[in-house]
Amino acid sequence: MLIMIKRLFPLLLAIVTVACKSPQLRPPAIGLIADSAMVVSAHPLASEVGARILKQGGNAVDAAVATQLVLAVVYPSAGNLGGGGFMVLRKHDGTLHSLDYREKAPELSYTDMYLDETGKVKRGLSEKGHLSSGVPGSVAGMFESHARHGFLSWKELVQPAVDLALAGFPVTPRQAHSLNDLQDTLRRYNTITPEFLLKEWHEGDTIVWEDLGHTLERIRDEGAAGFYRGKTADDIVAEMRRGNGLITHADLQAYQPVWRSPVTGTYKDFKVISMGPPSSGGIALLQLLSSVEKYPIQEWGHNAPKTVHLMTEAQRRVYADRAAWLGDPDFFKVPVSQMISKSYNESRMRSFDPRKATPSKVIREGDALKESHETTHLSVVDQYGNAVAVTTTLNDSYGSAVVVAGSGFFLNDEMDDFSIKPGEPNMYGVTGGEANKIEPNKRMLSSMTPTILERNGKLFMVLGTPGGSTIITSVFQTIVNVIEFEMHMQQAVNAKRIHSQWLPEVVFPESGALSNQDSLTLVSMGHRFDAEYWDGIGRVDAIRVLPDGRLEGGADPRGDDASAGW
Ligand code: GLY
DSSP: OOOEETTOTTTTHHHHHHHHHOTTSOOOSSOOEESSOEEEESSHHHHHHHHHHHHTTOOHHHHHHHHHHHHHHHOTTTOOSBSEEEEEEEOTTSOEEEEEEOOBOOTTOOTTTTBOTTSOBOTTTTTSSGGGOOBOOHHHHHHHHHHHHOOSOHHHHHHHHHHHHHHOEEOOHHHHHHHHHHHHHHHHHOSSOOGGGOSOOOTTOEEOOHHHHHHHHHHHHHTTHHHHSHHHHHHHHHHHHHHTOOOOHHHHHHOOOEEEOOEEEEETTEEEEEOOTTBSHHHHHHHHHHHHTTSOHHHHOTTOHHHHHHHHHHHHHHHHHHHHHOSOTTTSOOOHHHHHOHHHHHHHGGGOOTTSOOOHHHHOSOOOOOOOSOEEEEEEEOTTSOEEEEEEEOSSTTTTSOBOTTTOOBBOOGGGGSBSSTTOOOTTSOOOOGGGBOOTTOBOOBOOOOEEEEETTEEEEEEOOOOTTHHHHHHHHHHHHHHTTOOOHHHHHHSOOEEOOSSSOOBEEBTTSSOHHHHHHHHHTTOOBOSSOBSOOOOOEEEEEOTTSOEEEEEOTTTTOEEEEO
């Protein structure tokens, strides 16, 4: 079988190592090109399994499920069974679907659960440990998407993850580094220490996930019930009891993913299809695209001061709206159609001054919410013309840091994506409001933005990224890079990113995104910069359909991400 794969383990491990070690080595400008089908994800082994599932006749949903399950093994900082996510699907017949399998607040949760008697936030409780976990949605979401749209048998999709968990796989240099950073946290937050993870890790060491492998076998044999009932559910509930968490058997048995209408809009002659609430991502992306649509950014240039100024001003307005208006639509009436209408966004930009920054406090009083940078995205296009964008998360890196004893997977710390107290900063120093307060069985607000673009009724691009609140601006910039600056998919992914979000009132550029002169020009317009440049904003994994129908992958060089296709 001809599977072309970039930076594939173990054959090309040497190349990965060189690429990771050498800052001089530039990522390629053109990504992997495939004739028929492609998967781009955060780990070479996951992309390879996804592409193999497609080669076996599976469709994009099958490949997305198998890839997610493998990520739960080989990319445990964000790939998950114990978290949640969103899927956006465009079928070959042009029909659009989106599945919400975001975590939910447990039945026993309550609005002030992270406050002490005086109303002060008890720092840390929503960020790590048992009380930070929402009821996981990932397994139910994968099972439901397969039941509705899959083609191969469920067992065929789960087996590769079982095999990798039980046989083991080599850790990448990045993973060795991240696992070494995790050692104290693992000791601190686990009631039964996961001894198999405690050691000094080196590149190429093998991780075997014995308990996780058996959990995956139960999921393979019993479907979603292999997670939400029986031994896995017993292990989660026992873990909660030992660590004073809130998730019960009733929470697990009641969890249901929800098919929701995707949000859609246009940018010039492109149709943009993305995830609606409880993600803020799709709405905010459509707002940003509408806000900049009528300006000549192609003429101004990529990351030129005028372009950065315009985008920053659009972002201020959009993130102010996000804080006030977005939450779980089952609990809070989100004004979706107004927020994404062209006229509304044009009216928001009427106060845009091309010469100077508008102070955030003038734009609106309110709060913005920022989430963790540890999430993961995968994009799939299959040989039948179906396209899938999935973004899934544990929230923070390795979620709550709690490994469910006996079942061997990390639980999320997604409760921190709620506004734990109106006006009070969360773990990233930003605040949230009423729409996103904690209520039992409510889904916490997300920024995840799995997105698909069409042009003239045909599939054009599939993309998404991790990055908390930088997800939205990373997806926005990647789209603009392709459409306005005519970059290849890989080039658009490689390009340096710049983030801002209303509050804090600061522009965050990646190192090298702006020249000193351009930074000074922006400062003279009233913009402020973070004291330090950010190492990496987002990890976009994307696929573009080329004019001749072939596919170009864009795998983000900021991680171990890889394209695989044939
Ligand atoms: N926890 C990241 C997000 O949902 O946006």
